[in-house]
Amino acid sequence: MAAKKKQEKTTTRKGKKLRDGLVMDQITDVAGGIHGTIGKRGSPRLDFPARSLSNVVYDEKQGYFEIGKQKIERTLTYNTVKTFAQTLRFMALSKELVERNDFATKRDAYYQSKNWGEARFDEQTESDAVMDDVEALFSTYNVSREELRFYPEEHGGAVAGELVVIDADPETGTEIEIDCTKFGSGAYSIPSSVEHLRFRTDAKFILAIETGGVFQRLNYHKYWNKAKCILVELSGVPTRATRRFIRRLSEHRGKPFLPVYAFTDCDPYAFANIYRTLKVGSGNAAHISRFFCVPQATFLGVTPQDIIDHKLMDATHKLQDVDIKRAKDALKNDPFFQMQPKWQKAVKQQLSMGVRAEQQAFAKWDLNYVMDKYLPQKLKNPKSFLP
Amino acid sequence: MIRKTKYATAEEMAATQREISVAEFFAKNRHLLGFDNPAKAVLTTVREAVDNSLDACEEAGILPEIHVEITPVAAKKEGQQLLLEGGNGSKKKGFGGADRLIVSVQDNGPGIVKEQIPKIFGKLLYGSKFHRLRMSRGQQGIGISAAALYSQLTTGQQATITSRTSGRSKPHRFRVGIDLARNAPEARDAEIGEKEEVPQGTKVVLEIEGRYQKHGKSVDEYLKETAVANPHARFVFKDPDGATTVHERASKELPAPAKEIKPHPYGVELGVLINMMRDTGSRTVKGFLQTDFSRVSSQKANEILKHAGISEGYHPKTIARDQADRLYEGIQQTKLMAPPTDCLAPIGEKQLVEGLRKEFEAEFYTSTTRPPTVYRGNPFQIEAALAYGGKLPAEEPAQVLRFANRVPLLYQAGACAISKAVVQTSWRNYNLQQPKGSPPIGPLVIVVHMASVWVPFTSEAKEAVASYDEILKEIKLALQECGRRVGIHVNKNRRALDEARKRSHIEMYLPHIGIALQQILKLSDAERDRTCTDLKAILEKTRKVN
Numbered sequence: 001m002a003a004k005k006k007q008e009k010t011t012t013r014k015g016k017k018l019r020d021g022l023v024m025d026q027i028t029d030v031a032g033g034i035h036g037t038i039g040k041r042g043s044p045r046l047d048f049p050a051r052s053l054s055n056v057v058y059d060e061k062q063g064y065f066e067i068g069k070q071k072i073e074r075t076l077t078y079n080t081v082k083t084f085a086q087t088l089r090f091m092a093l094s095k096e097l098v099e100r101n102d103f104a105t106k107r108d109a110y111y112q113s114k115n116w117g118e119a120r121f122d123e124q125t126e127s128d129a130v131m132d133d134v135e136a137l138f139s140t141y142n143v144s145r146e147e148l149r150f151y152p153e154e155h156g157g158a159v160a161g162e163l164v165v166i167d168a169d170p171e172t173g174t175e176i177e178i179d180c181t182k183f184g185s186g187a188y189s190i191p192s193s194v195e196h197l198r199f200r201t202d203a204k205f206i207l208a209i210e211t212g213g214v215f216q217r218l219n220y221h222k223y224w225n226k227a228k229c230i231l232v233e234l235s236g237v238p239t240r241a242t243r244r245f246i247r248r249l250s251e252h253r254g255k256p257f258l259p260v261y262a263f264t265d266c267d268p269y270a271f272a273n274i275y276r277t278l279k280v281g282s283g284n285a286a287h288i289s290r291f292f293c294v295p296q297a298t299f300l301g302v303t304p305q306d307i308i309d310h311k312l313m314d315a316t317h318k319l320q321d322v323d324i325k326r327a328k329d330a331l332k333n334d335p336f337f338q339m340q341p342k343w344q345k346a347v348k349q350q351l352s353m354g355v356r357a358e359q360q361a362f363a364k365w366d367l368n369y370v371m372d373k374y375l376p377q378k379l380k381n382p383k384s385f386l387p
Numbered sequence: 388m389i390r391k392t393k394y395a396t397a398e399e400m401a402a403t404q405r406e407i408s409v410a411e412f413f414a415k416n417r418h419l420l421g422f423d424n425p426a427k428a429v430l431t432t433v434r435e436a437v438d439n440s441l442d443a444c445e446e447a448g449i450l451p452e453i454h455v456e457i458t459p460v461a462a463k464k465e466g467q468q469l470l471l472e473g474g475n476g477s478k479k480k481g482f483g484g485a486d487r488l489i490v491s492v493q494d495n496g497p498g499i500v501k502e503q504i505p506k507i508f509g510k511l512l513y514g515s516k517f518h519r520l521r522m523s524r525g526q527q528g529i530g531i532s533a534a535a536l537y538s539q540l541t542t543g544q545q546a547t548i549t550s551r552t553s554g555r556s557k558p559h560r561f562r563v564g565i566d567l568a569r570n571a572p573e574a575r576d577a578e579i580g581e582k583e584e585v586p587q588g589t590k591v592v593l594e595i596e597g598r599y600q601k602h603g604k605s606v607d608e609y610l611k612e613t614a615v616a617n618p619h620a621r622f623v624f625k626d627p628d629g630a631t632t633v634h635e636r637a638s639k640e641l642p643a644p645a646k647e648i649k650p651h652p653y654g655v656e657l658g659v660l661i662n663m664m665r666d667t668g669s670r671t672v673k674g675f676l677q678t679d680f681s682r683v684s685s686q687k688a689n690e691i692l693k694h695a696g697i698s699e700g701y702h703p704k705t706i707a708r709d710q711a712d713r714l715y716e717g718i719q720q721t722k723l724m725a726p727p728t729d730c731l732a733p734i735g736e737k738q739l740v741e742g743l744r745k746e747f748e749a750e751f752y753t754s755t756t757r758p759p760t761v762y763r764g765n766p767f768q769i770e771a772a773l774a775y776g777g778k779l780p781a782e783e784p785a786q787v788l789r790f791a792n793r794v795p796l797l798y799q800a801g802a803c804a805i806s807k808a809v810v811q812t813s814w815r816n817y818n819l820q821q822p823k824g825s826p827p828i829g830p831l832v833i834v835v836h837m838a839s840v841w842v843p844f845t846s847e848a849k850e851a852v853a854s855y856d857e858i859l860k861e862i863k864l865a866l867q868e869c870g871r872r873v874g875i876h877v878n879k880n881r882r883a884l885d886e887a888r889k890r891s892h893i894e895m896y897l898p899h900i901g902i903a904l905q906q907i908l909k910l911s912d913a914e915r916d917r918t919c920t921d922l923k924a925i926l927e928k929t930r931k932v933n
Binding site: 027028031032034035038039041042043044076077078081082084085086088089091092095096116117118119 | 889893895896904910918921926
């Protein structure tokens with residue numbers, strides 16, 4: 001056991017080192033290509049995947065939004081010279097960050113540019129756009145923004161349950177084991193970049209929960225112990241880090257993947273925004289969806305049918321105009337919903353019922369009804385979950 | 388109870404009817420002559436004097452040198468200004484904020500013969516210009532005597548005129564006033580000091596009530612514009628603050644003397660025609676037509692008379708009113724040659740640019756003189772000039788300088804054919820901005836000059852040219868011609884500017900590509916610099932292709 005552990009340790013560190021090396025190689029390759037073109041007196045060019053909704057396809061087999069084949073060529077000209085220079089300077093910054101084992105948030109990177117003289121960014125929106133370009137550029141080489149060491153500003157959601165997260169001390173590289181059962185009434189917080197994390201768990205599934213209220217209740221009563229699961233709080237539309245964390249956790253042992261069950265409110269926002277983004281990614285960031293989505297996730301509830309089955313009609317709210325609009329929009333325009341007949345049925349059912357229900361509506365029967373009755377009953381038959 | 392209204396009888400009315408002299412009429416209608424407010428009064432006074440001086444100098448073949456001085460009078464005597472208000476029967480003080488000023492204009496011209504001085508300055512509608520058709524600045528002979536009248540009405544002071552016809556002859560000085568009721572001069576000799584040196588020329592000194600203001604429609608602007616249209620003249624102006632401005636001469640060429648012509652039949656109105664017949668020396672209508680008009684040959688005279696049904700032997704003075712009517716119609720029915728145009732003396736393309744160049748600092752100048760043409764039997768000629776760029780204000784509407792017979796028009800721009808033509812020209816075709824219905828915006832000065840034996844002004848104050856179709860068309864053609872040249876210049880400029888801007892833009896960011904590549908690829912400084920040099924060459928090449 002001890003020996004196995006030690007071996008794992010070294011592979012982690014080696015793996016990370018190896019990955020960093022690859023990332024630096026990719027940056028060097030792209031820069032080298034440009035340098036080479038200039039040497040041959042050719043016009044240097046960068047190819048970016050087109051980041052528009054028309055270049056997004058839902059890959060049914062993979063189960064996520066994928067960016068299409070359209071490319072935008074940015075040839076160095078009078079008009080592009082400034083952004084071209086800024087893109088390359090961000091690449092240089094990225095390589096430096098990997099070398100120094102550091103990171104920069106979008107805001108950090110924006111302030112870094114203030115040191116570039118006339119090539120500096122005046123507004124963060126400009127630097128964000130160039131950073132998105134760099135991210136898109138390297139996504140074609142399977143390198144994520146976090147691997148380029150550009151971290152999102154916000155950290156991920158909370159985690160509790162039967163899980164040990166193996167992280168490393170950022171300074172010394174010494175491994176740190178974090179036992180997610182030992183946070184008492186609190187919880188572990190997912191970091192901005194999760195690429196280097198490793199996991200150890202005996203849990204049977206991951207329960208991704210929309211609201212903090214239900215997460216707290218299940219954590220407080222140690223539901224994870226009873227159900228042998230890991231609780232992850234989404235708090236609304238999950239951040240990139242949360243999505244990536246769930247994805248990597250689910251797949252850390254290879255197949256069969258650890259099942260991921262989503263548990264949200266019963267309303268169009270939860271379906272079309274929270275769950276859809278968790279499962280297939282977001283439309284306007286399709287170039288990164290393949291990293292930041294959890295295609296194996298299924299939808300436990302709350303479904304429109306649950307409202308009927310659990311007699312919650314008197315604990316519902318009327319659908320607002322925005323809800324109806326969002327639901328209709330999903331049916332009409334969202335490629336994910338168009339591919340899923342069961343979801344279409346569910347959304348139409350909700351529209352005909354004209355009501356929405358929150359996760360906490362089960363408290364009508366009893367505060368702990370949700371973990372004593374609802375969840376056990378649902379978990380008996382995961383096959384019935386919505387795709 | 389019916390109250391009987393008492394109506395006046397003809398006899399009673401006759402008792403109150405009396406002749407109104409021209410001078411009295413103008414005393415009550417001073418706005419017609421450009422004395423509507425204190426600021427404008429100062430300008431009009433100076434303008435009338437300067438116009439006369441320029442005309443006199445040119446006619447005598449002298450390069451004009453004109454000194455204008457406006458001096459404030461320290462003590463204001465309250466009692467005398469009431470003359471004007473009393474005349475109106477109004478107690479309202481219409482001339483609020485007016486000062487008392489002494490306006491002095493001196494020229495180096497031919498001077499005026501002693502006997503003529505009282506009449507010229509003390510009698511309205513007396514002059515040499517009304518009775519002939521020749522291009523000159525003044526037209527009606529109202530101008531300077533109206534200024535003298537204004538002086539007399541506002542300050543009670545008479546005009547002081549000093550004149551010397553040559554260095555050898557004796558100088559004269561007169562104090563001239565106007566007897567309002569009789570429109571007759573009241574003149575008396577004034578003394579010239581023993582030691583006072585009087586140069587050749589005429590000096591007019593008027594004390595008036597007015598207000599001097601700088602810039603805009605004022606004396607300084609008038610002199611500046613006059614200097615543009617008269618590059619052969621030198622002006623020295625001392626303003627009430629004691630500051631002296633000199634507009635140097637840019638050309639030593641005097642304008643060609645304008646020839647006097649007889650009126651063309653098409654340009655004569657019925658009333659004028661009747662007057663001409665009364666005054667003519669000819670004893671037959673045919674002779675009258677041939678000698679008093681231009682372009683009427685014996686054959687054409689017969690044709691006119693045939694159309695009019697009048698026999699050629701009639702004495703012009705016996706032509707009745709209805710016959711005059713027929714004669715007028717007969718003229719219209721007869722095809723006549725256009726009037727001769729050698730009576731016009733344009734400023735000239737070269738002189739116009741010289742004048743503009745010395746008064747406005749710009750980078751590009753152009754001008755054009757259109758061939759002479761005719762409106763209603765009156766020959767006229769349009770000239771235009773443009774100054775572009777340099778120190779002219781770039782974000783403001785173009786400054787439009789309007790001239791008629793070399794005199795700047797400062798008021799009533801809106802009513803003027805020149806302003807209309809400027810607005811109706813599409814300056815956008817010449818790479819200039821132009822909001823709809825407005826003059827163009829940019830570093831531009833537009834000069835338009837109309838030369839004619841008879842400029843059709845919209846009012847007696849000579850402030851705006853009337854919009855005859857022929858005139859509008861000629862102005863637009865002149866502006867288009869100059870506009871095209873400016874457009875080419877603007878375009879050339881813009882391209883050069885664009886080029887420089889692009890070059891500096893590229894040169895600003897290229898080093899950053901070098902720095903980034905150096906950081907990523909660990910290049911040496913020499914390799915980095917070579918990459919930048921290569922890149923510059925590549926970008927230059929691709930830009931040329933585009």
